Amino acid sequence: MNLEASIRAGDLPAAIDLLRSGADVNLIGPEGLSPVMIASGLGQLQMVELLLTAGASVHTIEPRMGSTALHKAVQSGNSDVVGLLLDHGSFIDQQSPVLGNTPLMDAVLNKRQEVVRLLLERGARTTSTNHWQQTALSLAHDDHLDAIARLIEVRIETDAEQISTxxxxxxxxxxxxxxxxxxxxxxxxxxxxxxxxxxxxxxxxxxxxxxxxxxxxxxxxxxxxxxxxxxxxxxxxxxxxxxxxxxxxxxxxxxxxxxxxxxxxxxxxxxxxxxxxxxxxxxxxxxxxxxxxxxxxxxxxxxxxxxxxxxxxxxxxxxxxxxxxxxxxxxxxxxx
CATH class of the missing domain: 1.25.40.20 (Ankyrin repeat-containing domain)
Known part of the structure; x- marks a missing residue:
């Protein structure tokens, strides 16, 4: 079993043994994904923590769409993984070059309300637009995600109030x-x-x-x-x-x-x-x-x-x- 297989199987002990044996924690697989991208996309908190401790880079970009581990974590809906990646230096507003989506936009698109809440609390910009000129708020309105839209609206109002003070x-x-x-x-x-x-x-x-x-x-x-x-x-x-x-x-x-x-x-x-x-x-x-x-x-x-x-x-x-x-x-x- 290689490192990628151990991650996809959720086999934490096997992943530990492989890393101790010298497995490359940043090895890019055939799909262009790094180990931490795979674990983040699967929402595996302990696996992501292990990989980061072993030196996994949060800044690697996959070559087809330009997404990062943070984009993958957002899609998984695991806010704990999202927070962990942010704590390790992930760029909260990084836009994928093909789509222009930020993690906040992906959280809206995937209807991940708690992830949206976390990203807003951690300072994600609400004004960014993707390559279709859509903001996170417009995406929420387009999909009739009223609760998510309100979270974003409150953040916009809070920013305006803070600036006014x-x-x-x-x-x-x-x-x-x-x-x-x-x-x-x-x-x-x-x-x-x-x-x-x-x-x-x-x-x-x-x-x-x-x-x-x-x-x-x-x-x-x-x-x-x-x-x-x-x-x-x-x-x-x-x-x-x-x-x-x-x-x-x-x-x-x-x-x-x-x-x-x-x-x-x-x-x-x-x-x-x-x-x-x-x-x-x-x-x-x-x-x-x-x-x-x-x-x-x-x-x-x-x-x-x-x-x-x-x-x-x-x-x-x-x-x-x-x-x-x-x-x-x-x-x-x-x-x-």
Whole structure:
């Protein structure tokens, strides 16, 4: 018996023996399925737990439709398996490339109400659309799944209510520094975050938004109140320095970098590289030709030698985009 056969038979002792004997926990079978995909599709909680403990990857994608173990678990209807995969790093909103379905959509299509409930509780987006431009909610309505539709509607309403209560976020976006100061004095958490609800402001802190919008004095007020400049913001998981650099706000960059250690807040990580593309804040400034922002970063000690995932230093990126004046600035900085 091989590992796949032991999983399909639900034979946990045999699977343990095979793994102890060196069976490949990530071996892809003839259908393109990994062992953890098979166990997840069958709703086998203990088997999935065993495979994950043995090093099974939750990120493997089957080659025909592009689904993951989480898609398979959702189809099984076992919410415990779904939760376990999420705990081990499955991407909750991953869309299958052929259909564009998220796990939440598959849960609706398979009429798995408790799985829908769990995914919504764990933060699944309700705004995603598949390749037929259907959302999870529209799928529920189309199939007359009233109870499931109501679960999704409640989540949408909850997100909207939560966003409406984020007064500090609203004041920062409006550039109302007096209101920002009043709210901070009243005890509003300075590091509050927006929910991930499918909007441009998803997962931002007040400092991230102020940096993005170029509100320099608001940035200073937030920092003085203890806002943490190292907290990643937005879906790109950059830093407030990335935000200021991308939009060319040189004064914000200077404000973020001045008075290190104020109110016990750490100095920003000026050379942090974004996980999606490897860009530093300096790369972001160069990307859109923001010379003043690039100078501010250079003056603050930004490294000039770090490379993006495409292998480019800031100067090489400037040359690639034809920003020859900016490339000269970077070249002079490299020369000292």
């Amino acid at each position: 984020l007064a500090l976020i609203a004041a920062v976006k409006a550039g109302d520094i007096r209101e920002v100061e009043r709210l901070i004095a009243a005890g509003t958490p300075v590091n509050e975050r927006t929910p991930i609800a499918g909007g441009f402001d998803d997962d931002y802190t007040p400092l991230g938004l102020a940096s993005r919008e170029g509100h320099t004095e608001t940035v200073r007020v937030l920092l003085d109140a203890g806002a943490d400049p190292r907290r990643v913001v937005g879906l790109m998981r950059g830093t407030p320095v990335h935000e200021a650099s991308y939009f060319g706000h040189a004064d914000v960059i200077r404000a973020l970098m001045e008075n290190p250690g104020r109110a016990g807040v750490p100095t920003p990580e000026i050379d942090a590289q974004g996980p999606y593309n490897g860009l530093t804040a300096l790369h972001d400034a160069v990307w859109h030709g923001h010379t003043d922002a690039a100078r501010a970063l250079i003056d603050a000690g930004a490294r000039l030698d770090l490379r993006t995932h495409a292998g480019l230093t800031p100067r090489e990126l400037a040359l690639a985009y034809g920003y020859h004046g900016l490339a000269k600035v970077l070249d002079e900085a490299e020369r000292g």
